[in-house]
Amino acid sequence: MSGKATDKETQLIIEQAALLAENLKIKKILVVCESLSLWKALLPHYADYQFIIVLSNKKMAESITVETFLCDFNGITRRDRLDYILRSAVEAEKIKKGERILCLFSLSGQKLLDTIRVQRIQEYYGPISPHDLKRISKTIPVDLLFLVVNLAIEIGQEGREGLPVGTIFVVGDTEKVLELSKPMIFNPFKGYGPEETNIFDNKVQESVKELTLIDGAFIIREDGVVLSAGRFLHAGAGKSSPMRGLGARHAAALAISHHTKGVAITVSESTGTVRIFSGGKSVRTIRAFRPPAHIHKKS
Numbered sequence: 012m013s014g015k016a017t018d019k020e021t022q023l024i025i026e027q028a029a030l031l032a033e034n035l036k037i038k039k040i041l042v043v044c045e046s047l048s049l050w051k052a053l054l055p056h057y058a059d060y061q062f063i064i065v066l067s068n069k070k071m072a073e074s075i076t077v078e079t080f081l082c083d084f085n086g087i088t089r090r091d092r093l094d095y096i097l098r099s100a101v102e103a104e105k106i107k108k109g110e111r112i113l114c115l116f117s118l119s120g121q122k123l124l125d126t127i128r129v130q131r132i133q134e135y136y137g138p139i140s141p142h143d144l145k146r147i148s149k150t151i152p153v154d155l156l157f158l159v160v161n162l163a164i165e166i167g168q169e170g171r172e173g174l175p176v177g178t179i180f181v182v183g184d185t186e187k188v189l190e191l192s193k194p195m196i197f198n199p200f201k202g203y204g205p206e207e208t209n210i211f212d213n214k215v216q217e218s219v220k221e222l223t224l225i226d227g228a229f230i231i232r233e234d235g236v237v238l239s240a241g242r243f244l245h246a247g248a249g250k251s252s253p254m255r256g257l258g259a260r261h262a263a264a265l266a267i268s269h270h271t272k273g274v275a276i277t278v279s280e281s282t283g284t285v286r287i288f289s290g291g292k293s294v295r296t297i298r299a300f301r302p303p304a305h306i307h308k309k310s
Contacts, residue, residue: 179228
């Protein structure tokens, strides 16, 4: 596709977005602006709407004469950027919960527009967002943490084979984590290549869910490769703060996060609650919703 064709498509998207906003009586339009040419294409419509211009480039911000909203996309995958932007915009009071806005952005990786979305700003983010996780670790990719935490939430809510299960995931600093742990079972991931054991693969996620029926922790490398399952974490408590009323699984997660740079994520067998540990502290608690026993999902 030529650059001119892309420019024309972007112009058509902007015109259609303006028409859609008018018909839906939406006055606020959020645009992820990745080029000055896109900004120039927006100018004819600027007086009619309240634009939120989102940039990741500080130099570009200096070239634009209106107020802009800077977002750091480092470590955020393109598919997660809109969630990250919206959460950031809510926290910065650029938009309010309950508002309805029009979002224009690119999912393809090009610097011009290819996607329009009408979004009502509610608690649609789910229990945790990439924005939250970016604050927890500077060394572990946000998309990996986001995936593992959401996998833990699924396990906490659904259990396995009709039974509640508990488990631990330790992500990052795997060399030291392995030194401070020992196998409780034969490692089910041993002997497979990295492409066959990467947590980003749906088949690997399903295997992990099956293996939650065994005791011990899953050890996951920074690139998403699951190195081991069924590991006993024997790091001492050290200076990490004790957590009253919580059992051995949480104590082990707390300790391993104190003695390593890894992030530990636990699922409580009794409640399904997910806790995230970093730096020897519990930094986030996510309460699970478990449907009553008489409610079943349709197959």
